[in-house]
Amino acid sequence: MTNHGFSAINPPLQDRDMLPNAKDLLARHSLDILDAIPEGVFVTNLEGITLYVNRMYEQLTGLSRHQVLGRQVRTLVEEGVFDVALNPEVVRKSKTVTHTQRLRNGKMLVLTGTPVFDESGALRLVITFARDITRISQLNEQISEQKQLIEQTNEQMAYMAREQSLTTTPVFASKVMRETLSFLQTMAKTDATLLILGETGVGKDVFARYVHGQSQRCDKVMMKVDCGSISESLVESEMFGYMAGAFTGASSKGKAGYFELAKGSTIFLDEIGEMPLTMQTRLLRVLQDGEIMRIGGNKPVKVDARIIAATNRDLVSSIEEGKFRQDLFYRLNVATVKIPPLRERRADIPLLAETFLRQYSLRYHKQIAFMDITLETLTHYHWPGNVRELENLVHSLVITHEGPLIAPADLPPSIHGKKTETAEDYKEFLQGERSLKEIMAEIESDFLNRAIRHHGSVQQVARIFKINRSTIFRKINKK
Incomplete structure (x- = not known):
């Protein structure tokens, strides 16, 4: 960069007297001063020819000086070195312009192009300052992802709140249901695992909510898991959670499963007869040891959730057909109630x-x-x-x-x-x-x-x- 170029940046003003020889001193060390600036500096003339870049610009962009000095900024854009050049717009408008710029390596910069005038007020140079915002962009993306997760969680919590707001007292007038409710009231006072049997549509979820509502855990939201609706590929991660980076597409923060989310509450496993055998094995460990292992984890996590399971299947027949584990059935069959059909x-x-x-x-x-x-x-x-x-x-x-x-x-x-x-x-x-x-x-x-x-x-x-x-x-x- 020429001495003339630097003097244009700092024209002498009437109201800003300089010390003797200061102007010459600054001019001699102008390039050192530019290299000391903690932002990238990119200097071009009015034709868009690159005159100078400082060390910080090289560090930010990974571009060496010999790759850009003497090059026309439009040519650099055409070659894909970067996607935006401010020089033409600054020259056209004669005022400061700001844009974002993406480099070939994917890095994002914020550019501020500033016009430099000489003593007569004529435009001489354009100085562009560059700041790296790649990390900021990444954080914004992460914030956007977190916001989406929060919205999904709020929707799930709203759904659970609506479920919880439904009446927890079954409607009945028959003697058989009076006896059934009496048994459920007794069971509700304990933390024992409960298995609810009955045909499709008898209202097994209503009775599960009733038991939870009568229990000491009633101040917490009951978690309902439809074992028949979750795909086999997702059921493990949904129920037991996973560690960060456990598999492709996993959240960088990891995720808690239903059993962890149900801490201190009740987890209702609806249609448990549809649960895959592999998951039945893991559920057995929860019932036996009171702990789960996240996918990708190496330490067991203690869980405190009362389990209520329900199914319309004949589990004994399912055991004979090899579709349901016998040991899991014995663990679930601590207390069993069959809801009579409406007829x-x-x-x-x-x-x-x-x-x-x-x-x-x-x-x-x-x-x-x-x-x-x-x-x-x-x-x-x-x-x-x-x-x-x-x-x-x-x-x-x-x-x-x-x-x-x-x-x-x-x-x-x-x-x-x-x-x-x-x-x-x-x-x-x-x-x-x-x-x-x-x-x-x-x-x-x-x-x-x-x-x-x-x-x-x-x-x-x-x-x-x-x-x-x-x-x-x-x-x-x-x-």
């Missing part, structure tokens, strides 16, 4: 149906009630899908039904056992022995009597169906 506790059906109806009516802002004969019809159905089938039916009825009352004819034919109505179904009315007015009066009276029984008072029925109390009394007493 064996018919007294619960009306109560469950009314409960689901209130729940979904509230959600969809509707006023709907079952006719007594409809509840009776539901009671006689065999419910192969158990409570889940009943809940889905009620949900569908609330969404699709128009009108205040659900009649048997509103149910699917498979439940009410009737085909589409024909003239034969109305034979009694079609005989013409009574007038239409008499028939409609009877229907109104029947409807209002059922509504009063359901809602509990004439005043409530009058409010819901927007009718005077005197009109209700007149219609139900009319023969």
Whole structure:
């Protein structure tokens, strides 16, 4: 770099007197001063020819001076040495410009190009200062990844909170369920492993939540693991966690598994009969020793989680077929309860149906009630899908039904056992022995009597169906 070039950087000003010979001293040591700057310095003329780079620029970029001195910055961009050059923009705008620059080796720099004017105010040089932000970029990426993980964790916690907020008291009226709940209340006071058996849809998760809610661990969120939905390739890392760098794609921080996350709480292993045999072996160690080993780890980790397992499979048959470990079954079978199917506790059906109806009516802002004969019809159905089938039916009825009352004819034919109505179904009315007015009066009276029984008072029925109390009394007493 010439002495003229350096004097242009520091033009003499009227209000900044310099010591005698200071200007010459600075000019003689200008290159040493530039090399002492802790940022990369890249000096070009107005044509974009590289005049000088300091030592820090060489260190930051890995480019030696002989690779860039005398080279046109546009040529360096075309050759892919770096992707951005500030000189043309600074010359065009005559003001400071800042951009990021990516080098061929992937390193990221922040460039600040500054114009240098001489005493007359003419633009002479462009000095570009370079700072390495590769690490900052990496940290930003890591922060972005962590933010995504936090959002995923928040979603999972929100889901678990919603699950936890569901009622922990099963709805029942039958004697068999009263005995079942009594047994579960006793078991809830202990930390013993519990195995819940039952057909699909009987509500095994409801009873698992009930036991957790009655236990000393109820202040913690119960962790639910669906052993049948997690792929075999992921189940090990999800359940037992892994160390940093344990496998390709593993988080650099490692990850805790379900058993560690359930510390001091309950872990509910739903559909445990679907668990792969390899995982059954590892679960056996948890039950025997109370510890797990993360993938890639060499030290066991103690866990404090009460285990509740559930399945709709016949585990004894699964053992005979070689699909379930016998020793694991014995460990799980400390306390076992079988939830009866809905067809064996018919007294619960009306109560469950009314409960689901209130729940979904509230959600969809509707006023709907079952006719007594409809509840009776539901009671006689065999419910192969158990409570889940009943809940889905009620949900569908609330969404699709128009009108205040659900009649048997509103149910699917498979439940009410009737085909589409024909003239034969109305034979009694079609005989013409009574007038239409008499028939409609009877229907109104029947409807209002059922509504009063359901809602509990004439005043409530009058409010819901927007009718005077005197009109209700007149219609139900009319023969």
